[in-house]
Amino acid sequence: MAWYRNHYHCGDCGTDWEDEWSCCCDDECPECGSRHWSPLASEDLTEVIAERKSIFAVLRSPAHASDRPRYTQIAEFSSRELAAKLIVDGELT
Structure with missing residues (x-):
């Protein structure tokens, strides 16, 4: 959601x-x-990047979230740039 x-x-x-x-x-x-x-x-905070010990995790608010985001991790990257690319493009190209 x-x-x-x-x-x-x-x-x-x-x-x-x-x-x-x-x-x-x-x-x-x-x-x-x-x-x-x-x-x-x-x-839009549907997908956000969380930095954890040099790992950049992409978190997404799932469809069943209604009263709070209830983020789940969908991917991990070694750089913020790669994580942002997934959010912007929807895929890595």
Whole structure:
């Protein structure tokens, strides 16, 4: 399942915040409670790279994840560049 870090701004009180969701959905301001604020920007975190002792692991949020990403490792690489290539291209070429 897709996983996003959404960035919000409340036009009522000026608060900026971010929140992670399985979609790019509207949110409620954590400061004043004003509702229905749409994300100004979103980062796709469905696939991320985690560095572990000189190994770069590609992690993916599975289809059954709904309340949190529940990442599973799908590949390991010796460099961040190779790991990023898998995320961008979907395959190693």
